[in-house]
Amino acid sequence: MAMTRQNAAPISGGDPDPVTEAVDLICGRYGDRPDALIEMFHDLQDGLGHVPETALKPIAKRLNLSRAEVHGVLSFYHDFHTKPVGRVVVKVCRAEACQSMGALPLIAQICDRLGVGLGSTSAGGSVTVEPVYCLGNCALAPAATVGGVLHGRVDAERVAALVTEMTGEAG
Amino acid sequence: MGVVVYVPKDSASLSVGADGVAAAIQLEAVARGVEVTLKRNGSRGLFWLEPLVEVETTEGRVAYGPVSAADVPGLFEAGFLSGGDHALAHGPTDSIPYLKNQERLTFARMGVIEPLDLRAYQATGGLTGLMKAAGMAPEAIVAEVTESGLRGRGGAGFPTGIKWKTVGEQPEPQKYICCNADEGDSGTFADRMIMEGDPFALIEGMAIAGLAVGATEGYVYIRSEYPHAIATMKAAIGLMRAAGYLGADVAGSGKAFELHVRRGAGAYICGEESSMLESLEGKRGMVRAKPPIPAIAGLFGKPTVVNNVLSLAAVPTILAKGAAFYQDFGVGRSRGTQAFQLAGNIKHGGLVEKAFGLTLRELVEGFGGGTATGRPFRTAQLGGPLGAYVDDDMLDIEMDYESLAAAKAMLGHGGIVVFDDSVDMAQMARFAFEFCEIESCGKCTPCRVGAVRGKETVEKILAGREVAKNIALVEDLCEVMTDGSLCAMGGLTPMPVLSAMRLFPEDFDRAPAQAAE
Structure with a gap:
């Protein structure tokens, strides 16, 4: 199995591209341990906003895994995006505790106000709205995160205001 | 060192503005020339009172909450630094009934100290x-x-x-x-x-x-x-x-x-x-x-x-x-204490650590104070998304492993999600399957395929199509999932579905869609 990978050619003749550079830095941080693959994806996404497809090959090479294995892990976990997302990501909880406090109509209102469908990014690329299943704030439902910051007892108006604050654009 | 004031930094507290309150207290203290030492503790778990600000006084810690940044000047005005009275005052923290009536062993230190001290x-x-x-x-x-x-x-x-x-x-x-x-x-x-x-x-x-x-x-x-x-x-x-x-x-x-x-x-x-x-x-x-x-x-x-x-x-x-x-707490084969978590549509949501054996009613009505919306209680889901829904008649059930199992429910991780009478239980049954569909790892067929088919079948029921036949089909499917799944994901998804169908049959008795219109 490892034989085929030894033949992997360098990405290009010149300077390594930024994705490969990030992969080298991050994999090195974890000593190229395959069990740290999920941590590596997190670090990549924290740095680049998403985990680009072009990262799979260099990761596979460094960790001595097949590209398919790396892809398999990446695609299993809901957290990871393989395409760029909005500048602000809104995650609204639609698990039971939040539903008991009106999460489903809330999600519809939020999408309406921000002009974006659930699970997609607005046309200008400013905001992405995603569902999430439990943020651990179930006594202060409904809950949502805006730009990674948790908010409790939210309504659509507040979420839209927070988004506007972060993007500098009207929602 | 000045007066010690506690403002929690638990993420639930932060989610309702604890950082802003902490900053406002510091600003106001500087403006008034009083010395305040701000400590950032964990949460006491009385989430409806968050941000819950505590002040260390000669008579112990006294609590104020829920405090917003806008309340801070008023609190200083009311002399909260020496335990002064205010509309948000709750007196000594340890005497708040919600806290006083608990048996905190694992959570004894929760909200009392700074987490990294x-x-x-x-x-x-x-x-x-x-x-x-x-x-x-x-x-x-x-x-x-x-x-x-x-x-x-x-x-x-x-x-x-x-x-x-x-x-x-x-x-x-x-x-x-x-x-x-x-x-x-x-x-x-x-x-x-x-x-x-x-x-x-x-x-x-x-x-x-x-x-x-x-x-x-x-x-x-x-x-x-x-x-x-x-x-x-x-x-x-x-x-x-x-x-x-x-x-x-x-x-x-x-x-x-x-x-x-x-x-x-x-x-x-x-x-x-x-x-x-x-x-x-x-x-x-x-x-x-x-x-x-x-x-x-x-x-x-x-x-x-x-x-x-x-x-x-x-x-x-x-x-x-x-x-x-530790053994001394609890009942039967459920020894010690359990961290019950009151969540969802509940007035006083939070953490209640008690010995096993209290009733669900004591938790939902006693500690929880009923629904947040003030509408009648309809159901609670016990033990997470794979746990059973219960009805009114089951409120006197004792909260321990065996009693719950006997009632076809489970304790799970101790979560209790309350719903008022606006809940549609057929929709909740549908959601149980949908959640399983989204989260199934896909390894075994009863879970991977069962969840999808289950969701589709409940959707037919919701649309009023061949209701009796489809209910029987869901029951049959649930049996397969229960017996044939590798783990609790597929094995227990039937629990919320079947409990909803058993206890709230009226919600599944859908009229056929108005095809004539």
Whole structure:
């Protein structure tokens, strides 16, 4: 199995591209341990906003895994995006505790106000709205995160205001 | 040093503006020329009162809440720094009935100290258990935990001591302690509170487990939705290592125990222990077939203790105060205390640690004060998204493993999600299948395909199409999923579905869609 990978050619003749550079830095941080693959994806996404497809090959090479294995892990976990997302990501909880406090109509209102469908990014690329299943704030439902910051007892108006604050654009 | 004021930094408190309140207090203090020492504690778990500000007075700590930044000048005006009266005042914190009526063992320190203050941890009884364990034979530690009657608080309720014994008896030199902190059940937040508010207790419990079974390495698998818990745990591990309670020589025992934090990535299934182990190995979180059990072949194929946060965090108390002390709480085969989490449509949502055996009514009506909306109570889902719904008539059920099982419900991780009478139970049954569809790892067919077919069939019921026939079909499907799934994801998804159909048949009796229109 490892034989085929030894033949992997360098990405290009010149300077390594930024994705490969990030992969080298991050994999090195974890000593190229395959069990740290999920941590590596997190670090990549924290740095680049998403985990680009072009990262799979260099990761596979460094960790001595097949590209398919790396892809398999990446695609299993809901957290990871393989395409760029909005500048602000809104995650609204639609698990039971939040539903008991009106999460489903809330999600519809939020999408309406921000002009974006659930699970997609607005046309200008400013905001992405995603569902999430439990943020651990179930006594202060409904809950949502805006730009990674948790908010409790939210309504659509507040979420839209927070988004506007972060993007500098009207929602 | 000035007056000590506490403003929690638990993420629930932060989610309703605790940082803004803390800043406002500091600003106002400077403006008024009074000296205030701000401390950032964990949450007491009275979430409807968050941000709950406490002031240390000569008569002890007094509480104000829910405080907004705008309330701060008024609080200064009312003399809250000396316990002055105010519309938001609740008097001495320890006398608030919600808190006073609890039996806090694992959560005794919760909200009392600053989470990363090791000296305060020790001053409030921390590390006593670990110091004791360091001088004990491993078998004696295991025996103490077994005698305490502690059972897995993650949901399965397996006796912790028996699990430890099995791992301890394995001849393999390399063993692991893995803490399952992938608290994905809706309606639960107790693990998060421990990791954010009293992280040393969990670390101490894990170190004791390491000494007990001869494991030299441990992992805490924390869901990515808990960034504050991840940061606090990492910092706490560093402090414990620097103080000699982790590392090459744990608490002078001559034994090593090293601890690492790993982030989850938004997969509910990784709360299932074998799926979590796969994820810890950097793989897809696919459930493993058992046997072998993780105690024999777990992480990297080595004998592994997998325990929930609450199980491990209960251990320091058991070692410090003895098995008999812990045993004394509870009923029947459910010993000790349970961290009940009141969530959803409930007036007084929060954490209630009580001995097993109180009734659901005492929790929902007594502590919880009924629904948040003020509408009539309709149902509560117990034990997370795979737990049963209950109705009015079941409110007098005793909250312990056996009584709940007898009532076709389960305790799970202790979450209680309350719904008012506006809930549509057929929609909740549909959601149970949908959730299983989204979160199934896909390894076994009853779960992977059953969830999809179940959702579709409930949708037919919702549309009023061949209702009786489709209800029978769902029941049949549930039997297959219960009997044929590899793990609790597919195996227990029928629990919310069947309980909803059994207790609320009227919600499933849909009229056919108005095709004529």
